Amino acid sequence: MTITLLLVDDHAMVRRGLQVFLATQPDLKVIGEAANGQEALDQTAKLRPDIILMDLHMPAMDGIETARQLRVSHPATQIIVLTSFSDQDHVLPAIRAGIRGYLLKDVEPEELVSAIRKVHNGQVELHAEAAGQLMKMMSDPAAENSGPGAGEANPAVAAVNPAAAEDQLTPREREVLGLIACGMSNKEIADALVITEKTVKTHVSHLLGKLNVADRTQAAIMALKNGWTR
Numbered sequence: 001m002t003i004t005l006l007l008v009d010d011h012a013m014v015r016r017g018l019q020v021f022l023a024t025q026p027d028l029k030v031i032g033e034a035a036n037g038q039e040a041l042d043q044t045a046k047l048r049p050d051i052i053l054m055d056l057h058m059p060a061m062d063g064i065e066t067a068r069q070l071r072v073s074h075p076a077t078q079i080i081v082l083t084s085f086s087d088q089d090h091v092l093p094a095i096r097a098g099i100r101g102y103l104l105k106d107v108e109p110e111e112l113v114s115a116i117r118k119v120h121n122g123q124v125e126l127h128a129e130a131a132g133q134l135m136k137m138m139s140d141p142a143a144e145n146s147g148p149g150a151g152e153a154n155p156a157v158a159a160v161n162p163a164a165a166e167d168q169l170t171p172r173e174r175e176v177l178g179l180i181a182c183g184m185s186n187k188e189i190a191d192a193l194v195i196t197e198k199t200v201k202t203h204v205s206h207l208l209g210k211l212n213v214a215d216r217t218q219a220a221i222m223a224l225k226n227g228w229t230r
Contacts, residue, residue: 001027002027002028002029003027003028003029003050003051003116003117003120004029004030004031004047004048004049004050004051005022005028005029005030005031005049005050005051005052005053005116006030006031006032006033006034006040006043006044006047006049006051006052006053006077007019007030007032007033007034007053008033008034008035008036008037008039008040008052008053008054008055008058008063008066009035009053009054009055009058009082010035010036010055010057010058010059011055012035014055014105015033015035018030018053019033021109022113025113027117028113028116031047031049032046032047032049035058035059036058036059036060036061037058037060037061037062037063037065037066037069038060038061038066039060040052040054040061040066040070041061041066041069041070041073044070044073044074044077045073045074048074048076048077049077050077050078050120051077051078051079051080051116051119051120052070052077052078052079052080053080053082053116054066054067054079054080054081054082055081055082055083056081056083056085056090056094057083057085063081063083063094064093064094064097065097067079067081067094067097067098067099068097068098070098071097071098078100078101078119078120079098079099079100079101080099080100080101080102080103080115080116080119080125081094081099081101081102081103082103082104082105082107082112083102083103083104083105084104084105086104086127086129086130091129091130095217095221098215098217100119100123100124100125100217101115101116101118101119101124101125101126102125102126102127102130103115103125103127103130104127104129104130107127118185121185121187122185122186122216123184123185124216124217124220165210165211165212165222166228168210169207169210169211172193172203173203173206173207173210174228175193176189176193176200176203176204176207177207177219177220177223177228178223178228179192179193180204180216180219180220180223181219181220181223181224181228186200186201186204204216204219207219
C-alpha cells in the first residue's frame with residue numbers, strides 16, 4: 001500500500017528536501033505541496049492525502065488553525081507536525097488541534113519515515129521533548145489551563161468524570177486502552193493479547209464511546225492524564 005503525502009511548509013527548500021528524500025521510499029508518495037495553511041486546506045480537498053507533514057509557523061494561516069479546520073473537514077487525513085519548536089506553547093495547542101505526530105526538524109530521516117508509517121497505522125508519534133511537555137501538562141493541572149488555546153474545549157481530555165469513565169470500561173477494554181496509550185496499532189494489540197484484530201477494533205469502538213472521545217489520540221491522552229496506562 002502506498003501512503004500519499006502532502007508537504008506544507010512556507011520554505012521551498014524544506015519542501016524540496018523532503019520530497020527528494022521521501023521519493024526514495026517505495027511505499028511513500030508526495031502528491032502535493034502547500035506554502036501556507038490556506039493552500040493546505042485547498043490541496044487537501046483536491047488531493048485527499050493520507051498524511052500531511054506540516055510546519056506550525058506559516059503565513060496566511062498557521063499550522064494550529066489549519067489542523068483544527070482539517071480535523072473537521074477531512075478527519076481521515078492524519079497530520080504530523082514537523083517544526084523547530086518543542087515548547088509548551090506549541091506542543092499543547094497542536095495536540096488539542098488533533099495532530100497525530102509531533103516531530104522536530106532535526107529528526108533523523110529514518111525516524112521520520114517510521115513516524116509516517118506508524119501514524120498511518122493508527123499510532124501516535126511524539127518527539128521525546130513534545131512527550132515531555134504533554135507529561136508536564138498531565139502532572140500540573142495549572143499547565144492545562146495556561147498558554148494558547150487554554151480556554152477552548154480540548155477533546156483530548158474530554159470533560160467527563162475520570163473515575164466514572166474508567167468504571168464503565170471492562171477489564172479487557174482497560175487493557176486495550178493501556179496498549180493504545182503505549183502507541184500500539186490494532187494489529188500489535190491483537191498480537192499482544194492473542195485475540196483477533198477484529199476483536200480489538202470492537203473493543204476500541206466501545207471504549208471510545210464510553211470515554212466520549214472521538215479517536216485513539218484523545219483516548220490515549222485521557223489514559224495517560226489519569227494514570228490508566230498499564
